[in-house]
Amino acid sequence: MENWRDNKLVAAILLVPASAWILIFFTLPLAIVWVYSFGERGPQGQTLLAFTLDNYVRALELIHLGILWKSVWTAAVATLICFAMGFPVALGIAFAPARFKNLLLLLVILPFWTNLLIRTYAWIAVLRTRGFLNFGLEWGHGKLDTMFSFAGLPDIMGTFEPLALLYNHSAVVIGLVYVALPFLVLPIYATLEKLDRSLMEASLDLGAGQWRTMASITIPLAFPGILSGLMLVFILSLGTYLTPVLLGGTNSMMIGNLIAQEFGPARDWPFGSALSFLLLYITFIILWIRAMVASRSKGVSY
Amino acid sequence: MRKVRPTPLEYTRKKWFQLVLLLNFIFLYFPIVALIAFSFNNSRRNITWKGFTLKYYVKAFHNESLFDAFLNSLIVAGISTAVSTVLGAMLGLALYRFKFPAKNAFDGWIHLPIIIPEICMGVAMLAFFSRLNITLGLFTITVSHIAFSLPFVAVVVRARMAGFDHSLEEAARDLGANQWQTFKDVTLPYMMPGIVAGALLALTLSLDDFVITFFTSGPGSTTLPIKIFSMVRFSVTPEVNAASTVLIAITLILTVVTMTIQARSGKNKGLPL
Numbered sequence: 001m002e003n004w005r006d007n008k009l010v011a012a013i014l015l016v017p018a019s020a021w022i023l024i025f026f027t028l029p030l031a032i033v034w035v036y037s038f039g040e041r042g043p044q045g046q047t048l049l050a051f052t053l054d055n056y057v058r059a060l061e062l063i064h065l066g067i068l069w070k071s072v073w074t075a076a077v078a079t080l081i082c083f084a085m086g087f088p089v090a091l092g093i094a095f096a097p098a099r100f101k102n103l104l105l106l107l108v109i110l111p112f113w114t115n116l117l118i119r120t121y122a123w124i125a126v127l128r129t130r131g132f133l134n135f136g137l138e139w140g141h142g143k144l145d146t147m148f149s150f151a152g153l154p155d156i157m158g159t160f161e162p163l164a165l166l167y168n169h170s171a172v173v174i175g176l177v178y179v180a181l182p183f184l185v186l187p188i189y190a191t192l193e194k195l196d197r198s199l200m201e202a203s204l205d206l207g208a209g210q211w212r213t214m215a216s217i218t219i220p221l222a223f224p225g226i227l228s229g230l231m232l233v234f235i236l237s238l239g240t241y242l243t244p245v246l247l248g249g250t251n252s253m254m255i256g257n258l259i260a261q262e263f264g265p266a267r268d269w270p271f272g273s274a275l276s277f278l279l280l281y282i283t284f285i286i287l288w289i290r291a292m293v294a295s296r297s298k299g300v301s302y
Numbered sequence: 303m304r305k306v307r308p309t310p311l312e313y314t315r316k317k318w319f320q321l322v323l324l325l326n327f328i329f330l331y332f333p334i335v336a337l338i339a340f341s342f343n344n345s346r347r348n349i350t351w352k353g354f355t356l357k358y359y360v361k362a363f364h365n366e367s368l369f370d371a372f373l374n375s376l377i378v379a380g381i382s383t384a385v386s387t388v389l390g391a392m393l394g395l396a397l398y399r400f401k402f403p404a405k406n407a408f409d410g411w412i413h414l415p416i417i418i419p420e421i422c423m424g425v426a427m428l429a430f431f432s433r434l435n436i437t438l439g440l441f442t443i444t445v446s447h448i449a450f451s452l453p454f455v456a457v458v459v460r461a462r463m464a465g466f467d468h469s470l471e472e473a474a475r476d477l478g479a480n481q482w483q484t485f486k487d488v489t490l491p492y493m494m495p496g497i498v499a500g501a502l503l504a505l506t507l508s509l510d511d512f513v514i515t516f517f518t519s520g521p522g523s524t525t526l527p528i529k530i531f532s533m534v535r536f537s538v539t540p541e542v543n544a545a546s547t548v549l550i551a552i553t554l555i556l557t558v559v560t561m562t563i564q565a566r567s568g569k570n571k572g573l574p575l
Binding site: 002003014018019022026029030033036085088089093096097100104106110114115116117123124128132135197200201239241246259260273276279283 | 319323327329330333334336389392393396399400401408412414415417419420423424426453506509510512517530531534538542546549550554557561
């Protein structure tokens with residue numbers, strides 16, 4: 001690598017335009033929001049510069065803390081479900097025969113390239129009262145019903161009532177899992193792929209079962225990748241805006257929606273800014289933990 | 303011939319494991335496939351199959367505001383891709399090539415737009431433009447799209463350059479080429495697959511973005527995702543499905559092209575990020 005001093009002109013030409021763009025059109029806007037977060041809301045909803053911590057205090061009031069807590073909790077549940085579903089997929093792909101590997105990877109990656117809005121919207125058609133899932137359930141219900149009446153049993157099934165699957169909290173969790181699943185599979189796959197297989201084989205040869213090997217060898221060795229995946233999914237889910245809007249009910253508001261509301265109809269930008277920075281701080285803490293773990297595990301040889 | 307039993311680590315050859323994979327892929331694909339399939343369905347109620355039709359595509363095409371939104375999306379994505387590819391490629395090359403003070407911190411800073419929640423960036427752009435009294439419109443959308451696409455291009459280009467043999471540049475210099483000639487005839491051709499992949503990534507990101515666009519668009523500057531969003535909030539219609547399918551088709555084609563390029567250039571083992 002060249003030292004920038006040896007070739008100042010070229011270094012400047014390459015670095016300055018992009019840095020300037022990010023400085024002016026990304027960092028400066030964030031700085032403005034940061035300054036706003038200490039400001040006050042004027043009588044007409046304008047933002048007055050001030051120095052007050054009121055917005056942060058307000059963010060920790062019970063009603064807002066409730067939304068914050070619910071966001072964290074929802075993101076955590078979505079992350080765990082993602083892990084339960086995605087870990088076997090990552091494991092399967094990592095140990096799949098070479099000729100299927102790329103195809104399976106592609107299958108995991110493709111949905112994450114289709115539009116986020118459309119992917120979320122697609123679930124409405126699946127979950128709504130007259131959606132595919134209820135349709136399937138009704139069909140199964142009908143089949144069971146005929147079977148029972150054939151067997152001469154009384155009408156124990158009753159009539160089919162479509163389930164209220166959409167516009168509630170579980171729909172939000174499903175939507176989050178759906179969007180985030182590839183983000184979990186890819187980093188875990190990447191670490192499993194690099195893992196020294198002979199260690200797992202040794203464990204199996206020495207009489208440990210599959211589960212034991214998984215718990216004491218595979219998962220500890222793949223831990224950095226697993227943590228990466230979990231944190232990525234958590235950050236992504238925590239900051240979501242679209243999923244609760246499209247799939248959630250009146251009760252499913254998460255912190256992203258609260259921020260949008262303060263910048264939109266409520267027109268309280270200082271408060272929205274404070275919330276926005278709370279979300280950023282949480283994100284940074286998580287990234288910091290990940291960096292710590294990554295740097296610690298780097299020095300360890302297996 | 304006796305069938306070989308799967309060894310303990312050949313998970314994909316176990317029946318129950320195949321079932322888990324299958325369920326995951328059904329989960330991943332059913333909603334999208336259903337959406338695409340039902341955009342061809344000859345029924346407004348859209349729950350049972352009533353025969354194949356293209357009429358909702360024709361309808362969507364003749365829906366003027368939808369078509370305008372599509373054009374807006376193309377304009378924004380075109381400009382955003384051009385600018386972010388040039389700036390991002392330069393940045394990626396610089397990060398590969400130069401050592402400079404506080405490089406780690408710089409690196410972290412440059413990658414922030416990839417990591418922070420979209421909603422935070424969206425409201426920040428809104429606050430910024432309104433502070434400067436800039437009217438929201440295609441211009442503000444494009445500027446924001448460049449800001450979040452640029453780091454992605456830099457990442458892709460830098461990853462490509464990681465496999466570059468520096469001695470080629472030295473050889474060119476030794477043989478009398480100046481810096482610019484060396485760049486143009488040696489470095490740039492090697493960078494090219496990375497640049498193309500980065501550009502396609504930027505194009506996809508811009509076409510797909512909803513949240514940041516939502517906060518930086520004005521009344522007359524609706525992009526396709528924003529338009530689809532406003533239609534979706536009223537009801538699920540086959541017309542929306544048709545418009546969505548068009549957008550999916552475009553991004554899928556772009557993705558497959560990107561992946562083919564990356565697979566050919568060989569350095570990135572199929573992972574797009």
